[in-house]
Amino acid sequence: MTKVIKGIKLRLYPNQAQTNLIWQMFGNDRKVWNLMLDMAQQRYHNNPKSQFVNEYGMNYLLKRLKQEYPYLKLSDSTSFLVVNHNLALAFKALFKHRGGYPRFKSRHQLRQAYTGRSVCRVEAKRRMKLPKLGSIRTSKTGQLTHSKIKRYTLSYNPTGRYYLSLQVETEVEQLPKTGQSVGIDVGIADLAIASNGIKYPTFNAHWHEKQVIKWQSKFNRRKNIAETAVNQWNHSHKTIKEDLNDYQNWQKARMIKARYQKAVANKRQDYLQKLTTDLVRKYDVIVIEDLKAKNLFKNHHLAKSIANASWRQFRIMLEYKCAWYGKKLITISAKDTSRICSKCGFNSGPKPLKIREWTCPQCSAHHDRDINAAVNILRRGLKAVG
Structure with missing residues (x-):
């Protein structure tokens, strides 16, 4: 205990x-x-x-x-x-x-x-x-x-x-030891890719997200109508003034929009909690990359997908759950983990993100890009701790 x-x-x-x-x-x-x-x-x-x-x-x-x-x-x-x-x-x-x-x-x-x-x-x-x-x-x-x-x-x-x-x-209570180790590479299409080939998909709540967009649009339109009405009334009436809060229609839209946004956040939190608990139960040693998500948000083509994947929250949950339950979390540098062949160690150089599979030019081994990276992460992490 x-x-x-x-x-x-x-x-x-x-x-x-x-x-x-x-x-x-x-x-x-x-x-x-x-x-x-x-x-x-x-x-x-x-x-x-x-x-x-x-x-x-x-x-x-x-x-x-x-x-x-x-x-x-x-x-x-x-x-x-x-x-x-x-x-x-x-x-x-x-x-x-x-x-x-x-x-x-x-x-x-x-x-x-x-x-x-x-x-x-x-x-x-x-x-x-x-x-x-x-x-x-x-x-x-x-x-x-x-x-x-x-x-x-x-x-x-x-x-x-x-x-x-x-x-x-x-x-x-400490969780029972399993004697298993795993390297995890995080991604966008799949949130976590394990070195043993298991892929855990990224969270999605498409219907709720569509509702958020729909009600955000309604909220903006209704608030704009209310602001126009308030300005017209106050311009014509000098004694009795109206306030934006006198109009309830836009506030109803704000409340509905907020509830859909909260539903998306709750579902994402629940998914991450279940996934991280499952990983901590299965493995005694977990190795992950030390990614700087803040820097990755500068890529505006991927920022929304990275935010939806919640890499930072995923790592935080793994950190405190490993500390609670007597497991070990190791973080390593992300440099070249997807470029190095896990079979022979050859560095094949940078590749565009659209290339998801590649063949090593030196040993002809065919790799899934994410699984290969996860294997390299595991090896580098275990080597770092001896």
Whole structure:
């Protein structure tokens, strides 16, 4: 048994009073972030040589803020500590030239969330007790058995649903050893090609993706009509003004579009989870290429296909599952893995992507391009670890 930190996500079903309080807490966290950020800006403008107020200093100011804005007391107090921690990290990244200047948060953002460190516990199979909110109905909580909750994040996404993301400490059992090793080459037509010749196809959800395109078009058209109507009304009426949110038709299209987009994301996540778990169960040693997906996105002909394949997410899942279950993941350089003959080691040079099979000019061995690369990956990985 090994102790690990896992993330578990539950759906929430708040009543009207809880919904109102949730949105109040979203606003309170946003208020604290904006106040602290504004304070840092004003302090710098007044005296550029002044010392930056660190996380401890911002936490010290929270008591004064609650006196000035009494409604902040409605929130879980630990959520403000998380806000200050995140803002301090953002400034540290800025000072080290690893990120841009922190931005003010808006209530118009489609995704709202707050994170707390207070104690929350399971009350029943479909019910949890959260700070300030009390008992709230959820999806099944069976995954939380024998787990210690470290922190929680309550979020609202564009689909109109509320979710509770929990960071828990739990124990996992080591998977039995199989004595098998495999090299994996990632691709576009097939997500993963194993050195033993097995090919795992890339995820696809064609119907849902068509619906996303369809409703994106409807959303754009309806929003454009609403904006035109608002501008015409406000131009002709000086006393009574309309707002874009007064028109509901485009908002319905936005909600439907978001739900289809979420369905595609959920299906992709489920496919990757099942595939990576299957690989970790079958093999003790897995060797993959250290690909820089960010650089590959510069090819606009392949960017969408690479993003759909989710190479980065595939690797992340393999990394933490191998660590959990006592397996070994090895990453190697991707240089020349598809050019070298796996039989004799001859480097045949670069080939266009459309060439999927080739014959070695030196030993006349016929290769499937992807399987040959996977075999080279496995050999290079095993050689690297002796």
